[in-house]
Amino acid sequence: MQIAILLYEGMTALDAIGPYEVLRLLPGATVHFVAETPGPTRTDSGFLSLVADTALSEVAQPDIVLLPGGPGTFAAASNEHILNWLRTAHATTRWTTSVCTGSLILGAAGLLQGLHATTHWLLHAALERFGATYTPERYVQQGKIITAAGVSAGIDMALFLASEIAGDETAQAIQLALEYAPHPPFNTGSPQQASAEIIERAQHLLSGSNSNK
Protein backbone atom coordinates (compact mmCIF):
# COMPACT_ATOMS: atom_id res chain seq x y z
CA MET A 1 0.00 0.00 0.00
CA GLN A 2 1.53 3.25 -1.21
CA ILE A 3 0.82 6.33 0.91
CA ALA A 4 1.79 9.75 -0.43
CA ILE A 5 2.04 12.61 2.06
CA LEU A 6 2.46 16.02 0.43
CA LEU A 7 5.05 18.40 1.82
CA TYR A 8 5.25 22.09 0.91
CA GLU A 9 6.81 25.27 2.29
CA GLY A 10 4.87 26.78 5.17
CA MET A 11 2.93 23.64 6.08
CA THR A 12 2.24 22.68 9.68
CA ALA A 13 4.39 19.70 10.66
CA LEU A 14 1.95 17.95 12.99
CA ASP A 15 -0.74 17.89 10.28
CA ALA A 16 1.47 15.41 8.42
CA ILE A 17 3.36 13.69 11.24
CA GLY A 18 0.31 12.78 13.32
CA PRO A 19 -1.37 10.67 10.61
CA TYR A 20 1.99 9.44 9.31
CA GLU A 21 2.77 7.91 12.69
CA VAL A 22 -0.52 5.98 12.55
CA LEU A 23 -0.50 4.95 8.90
CA ARG A 24 3.16 3.87 8.76
CA LEU A 25 2.31 1.12 11.28
CA LEU A 26 -0.24 -0.45 8.92
CA PRO A 27 1.08 -3.80 7.74
CA GLY A 28 2.44 -3.45 4.22
CA ALA A 29 2.43 0.33 4.23
CA THR A 30 5.06 2.31 2.35
CA VAL A 31 5.00 6.04 3.05
CA HIS A 32 6.36 8.50 0.51
CA PHE A 33 6.89 12.10 1.56
CA VAL A 34 6.44 13.89 -1.76
CA ALA A 35 7.00 17.47 -2.86
CA GLU A 36 7.17 19.45 -6.04
CA THR A 37 10.91 19.68 -5.44
CA PRO A 38 12.42 16.89 -3.30
CA GLY A 39 14.62 17.85 -0.38
CA PRO A 40 14.24 19.71 2.90
CA THR A 41 10.93 21.55 3.13
CA ARG A 42 10.59 24.40 5.63
CA THR A 43 7.53 24.26 7.83
CA ASP A 44 5.46 27.22 9.03
CA SER A 45 7.42 28.10 12.17
CA GLY A 46 10.69 28.41 10.30
CA PHE A 47 12.29 26.19 12.97
CA LEU A 48 11.92 22.80 11.26
CA SER A 49 12.41 21.17 7.90
CA LEU A 50 10.91 17.83 6.89
CA VAL A 51 12.58 16.02 4.03
CA ALA A 52 10.64 15.03 0.92
CA ASP A 53 12.50 12.04 -0.47
CA THR A 54 10.39 11.86 -3.58
CA ALA A 55 9.09 14.09 -6.36
CA LEU A 56 5.37 14.25 -7.07
CA SER A 57 5.93 12.70 -10.48
CA GLU A 58 7.52 9.62 -8.94
CA VAL A 59 4.36 8.69 -7.04
CA ALA A 60 1.65 9.10 -9.64
CA GLN A 61 -0.77 6.41 -8.41
CA PRO A 62 -0.68 6.21 -4.62
CA ASP A 63 -3.35 4.24 -2.78
CA ILE A 64 -3.69 7.01 -0.22
CA VAL A 65 -3.06 10.74 -0.55
CA LEU A 66 -2.73 12.90 2.56
CA LEU A 67 -2.65 16.69 2.32
CA PRO A 68 -1.52 18.65 5.40
CA GLY A 69 -2.48 22.27 6.01
CA GLY A 70 -0.77 25.35 7.36
CA PRO A 71 -0.11 28.96 6.41
CA GLY A 72 1.51 27.76 3.17
CA THR A 73 -1.71 26.11 2.03
CA PHE A 74 -2.86 29.07 0.00
CA ALA A 75 0.26 28.95 -2.15
CA ALA A 76 0.03 25.17 -2.45
CA ALA A 77 -3.63 25.43 -3.42
CA SER A 78 -2.75 27.70 -6.33
CA ASN A 79 0.19 25.63 -7.52
CA GLU A 80 -0.85 23.93 -10.75
CA HIS A 81 1.81 21.22 -10.43
CA ILE A 82 0.36 20.19 -7.10
CA LEU A 83 -3.25 20.46 -8.27
CA ASN A 84 -2.61 18.45 -11.43
CA TRP A 85 -0.79 15.77 -9.46
CA LEU A 86 -3.66 15.61 -6.98
CA ARG A 87 -6.37 15.39 -9.64
CA THR A 88 -4.52 12.59 -11.44
CA ALA A 89 -3.73 10.70 -8.23
CA HIS A 90 -7.28 11.05 -6.93
CA ALA A 91 -8.62 9.27 -10.00
CA THR A 92 -7.11 6.00 -8.75
CA THR A 93 -6.69 6.43 -4.98
CA ARG A 94 -8.48 4.26 -2.49
CA TRP A 95 -8.56 7.22 -0.09
CA THR A 96 -7.91 10.92 -0.58
CA THR A 97 -7.47 12.72 2.71
CA SER A 98 -6.62 16.07 4.23
CA VAL A 99 -5.83 17.55 7.62
CA CYS A 100 -6.56 21.12 8.70
CA THR A 101 -6.46 23.58 5.81
CA GLY A 102 -5.18 20.81 3.55
CA SER A 103 -8.86 20.56 2.58
CA LEU A 104 -8.45 23.88 0.75
CA ILE A 105 -6.09 22.11 -1.66
CA LEU A 106 -8.79 19.51 -2.28
CA GLY A 107 -11.23 22.37 -2.80
CA ALA A 108 -8.96 24.19 -5.22
CA ALA A 109 -8.62 20.97 -7.21
CA GLY A 110 -12.40 20.93 -7.55
CA LEU A 111 -12.86 17.80 -5.47
CA LEU A 112 -15.13 19.14 -2.72
CA GLN A 113 -17.96 20.63 -4.78
CA GLY A 114 -21.25 19.75 -3.12
CA LEU A 115 -19.63 17.73 -0.33
CA HIS A 116 -19.54 18.03 3.42
CA ALA A 117 -16.00 18.64 4.64
CA THR A 118 -14.01 20.08 7.49
CA THR A 119 -10.90 22.19 8.01
CA HIS A 120 -9.27 24.27 10.76
CA TRP A 121 -12.05 26.11 12.60
CA LEU A 122 -10.49 29.46 11.75
CA LEU A 123 -10.68 28.89 7.99
CA HIS A 124 -14.15 27.44 7.52
CA ALA A 125 -15.28 30.32 5.33
CA ALA A 126 -12.40 29.69 2.91
CA LEU A 127 -13.50 26.05 2.63
CA GLU A 128 -17.04 26.99 1.70
CA ARG A 129 -15.82 29.12 -1.19
CA PHE A 130 -14.97 25.84 -2.93
CA GLY A 131 -18.57 24.63 -2.83
CA ALA A 132 -18.18 22.48 0.29
CA THR A 133 -20.39 22.61 3.36
CA TYR A 134 -18.27 23.10 6.49
CA THR A 135 -19.07 20.41 9.02
CA PRO A 136 -17.44 20.99 12.41
CA GLU A 137 -16.59 17.39 13.20
CA ARG A 138 -13.26 15.75 14.02
CA TYR A 139 -13.23 14.20 10.54
CA VAL A 140 -15.78 13.94 7.76
CA GLN A 141 -16.00 11.06 5.29
CA GLN A 142 -17.65 11.49 1.91
CA GLY A 143 -17.04 8.40 -0.19
CA LYS A 144 -13.30 8.00 -0.47
CA ILE A 145 -12.57 11.57 0.59
CA ILE A 146 -11.90 12.17 4.30
CA THR A 147 -11.16 15.63 5.63
CA ALA A 148 -9.96 16.19 9.20
CA ALA A 149 -10.27 19.30 11.36
CA GLY A 150 -7.30 21.36 12.55
CA VAL A 151 -3.79 19.98 13.13
CA SER A 152 -4.19 17.31 15.81
CA ALA A 153 -7.41 15.95 14.27
CA GLY A 154 -5.33 14.10 11.72
CA ILE A 155 -4.42 11.52 14.36
CA ASP A 156 -8.06 10.65 15.00
CA MET A 157 -8.80 10.59 11.27
CA ALA A 158 -5.86 8.28 10.59
CA LEU A 159 -7.01 5.82 13.24
CA PHE A 160 -10.42 5.72 11.58
CA LEU A 161 -8.74 5.21 8.21
CA ALA A 162 -6.55 2.46 9.67
CA SER A 163 -9.67 0.67 10.86
CA GLU A 164 -11.27 0.95 7.43
CA ILE A 165 -8.15 -0.47 5.78
CA ALA A 166 -7.00 -3.13 8.24
CA GLY A 167 -9.86 -3.65 10.67
CA ASP A 168 -10.67 -2.37 14.13
CA GLU A 169 -8.21 -4.60 15.96
CA THR A 170 -5.20 -3.40 13.99
CA ALA A 171 -6.29 0.22 14.42
CA GLN A 172 -6.72 -0.37 18.15
CA ALA A 173 -3.24 -1.91 18.35
CA ILE A 174 -1.79 1.12 16.55
CA GLN A 175 -3.53 3.40 19.04
CA LEU A 176 -1.93 1.43 21.87
CA ALA A 177 1.48 1.42 20.15
CA LEU A 178 1.30 5.23 20.11
CA GLU A 179 -0.05 5.25 23.68
CA TYR A 180 -2.81 7.49 22.39
CA ALA A 181 -4.97 7.83 25.48
CA PRO A 182 -5.20 11.60 25.20
CA HIS A 183 -5.61 13.53 28.42
CA PRO A 184 -4.86 17.21 27.89
CA PRO A 185 -4.70 19.38 31.00
CA PHE A 186 -7.42 21.65 29.59
CA ASN A 187 -10.62 21.29 27.63
CA THR A 188 -10.37 24.12 25.14
CA GLY A 189 -9.58 22.30 21.91
CA SER A 190 -12.54 23.52 19.88
CA PRO A 191 -14.17 26.94 19.57
CA GLN A 192 -17.33 25.43 21.05
CA GLN A 193 -15.38 24.66 24.23
CA ALA A 194 -13.33 27.86 24.47
CA SER A 195 -14.25 31.32 25.73
CA ALA A 196 -14.24 34.34 23.44
CA GLU A 197 -11.00 35.49 25.06
CA ILE A 198 -9.26 32.17 24.43
CA ILE A 199 -10.46 32.21 20.81
CA GLU A 200 -9.01 35.69 20.37
CA ARG A 201 -5.71 34.59 21.91
CA ALA A 202 -5.55 31.57 19.60
CA GLN A 203 -6.16 33.78 16.57
CA HIS A 204 -3.36 36.05 17.73
CA LEU A 205 -0.97 33.11 18.21
CA LEU A 206 -1.82 31.73 14.78
CA SER A 207 -1.38 35.09 13.09
CA GLY A 208 2.12 35.35 14.57
CA SER A 209 3.12 31.74 14.01
CA ASN A 210 4.39 32.37 10.53
CA SER A 211 6.72 35.17 11.52
CA ASN A 212 9.81 33.29 12.71
CA LYS A 213 11.20 32.51 9.27
Place this chain on the structure above:
Amino acid sequence: MQIAILLYEGMTALDAIGPYEVLRLLPGATVHFVAETPGPTRTDSGFLSLVADTALSEVAQPDIVLLPGGPGTFAAASNEHILNWLRTAHATTRWTTSVCTGSLILGAAGLLQGLHATTHWLLHAALERFGATYTPERYVQQGKIITAAGVSAGIDMALFLASEIAGDETAQAIQLALEYAPHPPFNTGSPQQASAEIIERAQHLLSGSNSNK
Protein backbone atom coordinates in the same frame (compact mmCIF):
# COMPACT_ATOMS: atom_id res chain seq x y z
CA MET B 1 13.33 31.21 25.44
CA GLN B 2 15.61 28.69 23.80
CA ILE B 3 14.13 25.20 23.31
CA ALA B 4 16.43 22.37 22.22
CA ILE B 5 14.81 19.25 20.76
CA LEU B 6 17.23 16.37 20.27
CA LEU B 7 17.14 14.43 17.00
CA TYR B 8 18.90 11.10 16.44
CA GLU B 9 18.72 8.18 14.03
CA GLY B 10 15.86 5.79 14.74
CA MET B 11 13.80 8.20 16.83
CA THR B 12 10.01 8.34 16.57
CA ALA B 13 8.97 11.52 14.77
CA LEU B 14 5.75 12.25 16.67
CA ASP B 15 7.59 12.16 20.02
CA ALA B 16 9.34 15.35 18.92
CA ILE B 17 6.78 16.94 16.61
CA GLY B 18 3.83 16.76 19.01
CA PRO B 19 5.46 18.86 21.75
CA TYR B 20 7.27 21.03 19.19
CA GLU B 21 3.94 22.10 17.72
CA VAL B 22 2.78 23.22 21.17
CA LEU B 23 5.99 24.85 22.42
CA ARG B 24 6.79 26.74 19.22
CA LEU B 25 3.59 28.74 19.73
CA LEU B 26 4.79 30.06 23.09
CA PRO B 27 5.46 33.79 22.79
CA GLY B 28 9.20 34.38 22.49
CA ALA B 29 10.07 30.75 21.85
CA THR B 30 12.95 29.78 19.60
CA VAL B 31 13.13 26.07 18.81
CA HIS B 32 16.43 24.45 17.86
CA PHE B 33 16.41 20.94 16.44
CA VAL B 34 19.82 19.70 17.54
CA ALA B 35 21.81 16.58 16.74
CA GLU B 36 25.31 15.26 17.17
CA THR B 37 25.74 15.79 13.44
CA PRO B 38 23.48 18.45 11.88
CA GLY B 39 21.53 17.53 8.77
CA PRO B 40 18.77 15.10 7.83
CA THR B 41 18.14 12.55 10.56
CA ARG B 42 16.36 9.32 9.64
CA THR B 43 13.46 8.35 11.89
CA ASP B 44 12.48 4.85 12.97
CA SER B 45 10.25 3.91 10.04
CA GLY B 46 12.92 4.69 7.47
CA PHE B 47 10.31 6.73 5.57
CA LEU B 48 11.03 10.17 6.99
CA SER B 49 13.94 12.44 7.81
CA LEU B 50 13.73 15.45 10.08
CA VAL B 51 16.44 18.07 9.69
CA ALA B 52 18.63 19.10 12.60
CA ASP B 53 19.72 22.63 11.78
CA THR B 54 22.07 22.86 14.71
CA ALA B 55 24.88 20.89 16.38
CA LEU B 56 24.60 20.01 20.07
CA SER B 57 27.60 22.22 20.81
CA GLU B 58 25.85 25.27 19.38
CA VAL B 59 23.04 25.11 21.95
CA ALA B 60 24.88 24.54 25.21
CA GLN B 61 22.50 26.35 27.57
CA PRO B 62 18.92 25.91 26.39
CA ASP B 63 16.06 26.87 28.69
CA ILE B 64 14.20 23.70 27.77
CA VAL B 65 15.53 20.33 26.63
CA LEU B 66 13.19 17.80 25.03
CA LEU B 67 14.32 14.22 24.37
CA PRO B 68 12.15 12.09 22.07
CA GLY B 69 12.15 8.29 22.16
CA GLY B 70 12.04 5.50 19.63
CA PRO B 71 13.93 2.35 18.68
CA GLY B 72 17.09 4.42 18.31
CA THR B 73 16.97 5.47 21.96
CA PHE B 74 19.27 2.71 23.15
CA ALA B 75 22.06 3.91 20.86
CA ALA B 76 21.42 7.54 21.82
CA ALA B 77 21.45 6.62 25.51
CA SER B 78 24.93 5.13 25.16
CA ASN B 79 26.33 8.00 23.10
CA GLU B 80 28.70 9.95 25.33
CA HIS B 81 28.47 13.10 23.20
CA ILE B 82 24.72 13.18 23.76
CA LEU B 83 24.96 12.30 27.45
CA ASN B 84 27.63 14.91 28.12
CA TRP B 85 25.64 17.56 26.30
CA LEU B 86 22.54 16.61 28.27
CA ARG B 87 24.30 16.68 31.65
CA THR B 88 25.80 20.09 30.93
CA ALA B 89 22.57 21.53 29.56
CA HIS B 90 20.52 20.15 32.45
CA ALA B 91 22.65 22.09 34.93
CA THR B 92 21.10 25.33 33.69
CA THR B 93 17.77 24.39 32.09
CA ARG B 94 14.48 25.63 33.40
CA TRP B 95 12.89 22.37 32.26
CA THR B 96 14.37 19.05 31.17
CA THR B 97 11.79 16.85 29.46
CA SER B 98 11.36 13.58 27.64
CA VAL B 99 8.71 11.77 25.64
CA CYS B 100 8.32 8.01 25.40
CA THR B 101 11.63 6.14 25.73
CA GLY B 102 13.44 9.48 25.68
CA SER B 103 13.36 9.06 29.46
CA LEU B 104 15.94 6.28 29.05
CA ILE B 105 18.40 8.93 27.87
CA LEU B 106 17.71 10.91 31.03
CA GLY B 107 18.22 7.71 32.98
CA ALA B 108 21.49 6.90 31.26
CA ALA B 109 22.72 10.39 32.10
CA GLY B 110 22.06 9.63 35.75
CA LEU B 111 19.26 12.17 36.08
CA LEU B 112 16.39 9.89 37.17
CA GLN B 113 17.96 8.16 40.19
CA GLY B 114 15.36 7.97 42.94
CA LEU B 115 12.69 9.80 40.93
CA HIS B 116 9.25 8.88 39.68
CA ALA B 117 9.15 8.90 35.89
CA THR B 118 7.32 7.49 32.91
CA THR B 119 8.11 6.10 29.48
CA HIS B 120 6.42 4.00 26.79
CA TRP B 121 4.40 1.28 28.55
CA LEU B 122 6.37 -1.44 26.75
CA LEU B 123 9.73 -0.27 28.14
CA HIS B 124 8.94 0.40 31.80
CA ALA B 125 11.39 -2.26 33.01
CA ALA B 126 14.24 -0.57 31.13
CA LEU B 127 13.39 2.72 32.87
CA GLU B 128 13.56 1.16 36.31
CA ARG B 129 17.09 -0.11 35.65
CA PHE B 130 18.18 3.54 35.94
CA GLY B 131 16.87 3.83 39.47
CA ALA B 132 13.57 5.46 38.57
CA THR B 133 10.14 4.30 39.70
CA TYR B 134 7.86 3.79 36.70
CA THR B 135 4.67 5.74 37.16
CA PRO B 136 2.03 4.99 34.51
CA GLU B 137 0.67 8.50 34.11
CA ARG B 138 0.38 10.70 31.03
CA TYR B 139 3.31 12.79 32.30
CA VAL B 140 5.20 12.93 35.55
CA GLN B 141 6.79 16.07 36.99
CA GLN B 142 9.65 15.86 39.48
CA GLY B 143 11.07 19.29 40.05
CA LYS B 144 12.21 20.60 36.68
CA ILE B 145 12.21 17.15 35.08
CA ILE B 146 9.05 16.09 33.26
CA THR B 147 8.78 12.72 31.57
CA ALA B 148 5.85 11.86 29.28
CA ALA B 149 4.46 8.43 28.41
CA GLY B 150 4.56 6.93 24.90
CA VAL B 151 4.63 8.95 21.67
CA SER B 152 1.38 10.96 21.71
CA ALA B 153 1.69 11.79 25.43
CA GLY B 154 4.19 14.49 24.54
CA ILE B 155 1.36 16.71 23.34
CA ASP B 156 -0.36 16.60 26.73
CA MET B 157 2.94 17.13 28.54
CA ALA B 158 3.79 20.13 26.38
CA LEU B 159 0.45 21.78 27.09
CA PHE B 160 1.12 21.37 30.80
CA LEU B 161 4.58 22.82 30.31
CA ALA B 162 3.14 25.71 28.30
CA SER B 163 0.81 26.51 31.18
CA GLU B 164 3.70 26.47 33.65
CA ILE B 165 5.72 28.83 31.45
CA ALA B 166 3.10 31.20 30.09
CA GLY B 167 -0.03 30.61 32.15
CA ASP B 168 -3.20 28.63 31.67
CA GLU B 169 -4.81 31.01 29.19
CA THR B 170 -1.91 30.89 26.75
CA ALA B 171 -1.77 27.10 27.02
CA GLN B 172 -5.51 26.93 26.41
CA ALA B 173 -5.16 29.16 23.36
CA ILE B 174 -2.39 26.90 22.01
CA GLN B 175 -4.67 23.88 22.51
CA LEU B 176 -7.36 25.66 20.51
CA ALA B 177 -4.89 26.74 17.82
CA LEU B 178 -4.02 23.06 17.33
CA GLU B 179 -7.72 22.13 17.54
CA TYR B 180 -6.70 19.55 20.13
CA ALA B 181 -10.08 18.21 21.19
CA PRO B 182 -9.01 14.59 20.85
CA HIS B 183 -11.70 12.10 19.94
CA PRO B 184 -10.15 8.83 18.78
CA PRO B 185 -12.55 6.26 17.31
CA PHE B 186 -11.40 3.69 19.91
CA ASN B 187 -10.47 3.67 23.55
CA THR B 188 -7.41 1.42 23.57
CA GLY B 189 -4.59 3.89 24.10
CA SER B 190 -3.15 2.40 27.28
CA PRO B 191 -2.50 -1.20 28.32
CA GLN B 192 -5.04 -0.74 31.11
CA GLN B 193 -7.71 -0.10 28.46
CA ALA B 194 -6.69 -2.73 25.91
CA SER B 195 -7.31 -6.47 25.80
CA ALA B 196 -4.45 -8.97 25.95
CA GLU B 197 -4.90 -9.61 22.25
CA ILE B 198 -4.60 -5.91 21.36
CA ILE B 199 -1.51 -5.62 23.57
CA GLU B 200 0.08 -8.54 21.73
CA ARG B 201 -0.78 -6.99 18.36
CA ALA B 202 0.75 -3.68 19.42
CA GLN B 203 3.94 -5.41 20.52
CA HIS B 204 4.09 -7.12 17.15
CA LEU B 205 3.57 -3.83 15.28
CA LEU B 206 6.27 -2.13 17.33
CA SER B 207 8.75 -4.96 16.83
CA GLY B 208 8.31 -4.63 13.07
CA SER B 209 8.26 -0.86 12.95
CA ASN B 210 12.00 -0.59 12.69
CA SER B 211 12.29 -2.91 9.72
CA ASN B 212 11.56 -0.61 6.80
CA LYS B 213 14.96 1.04 6.67
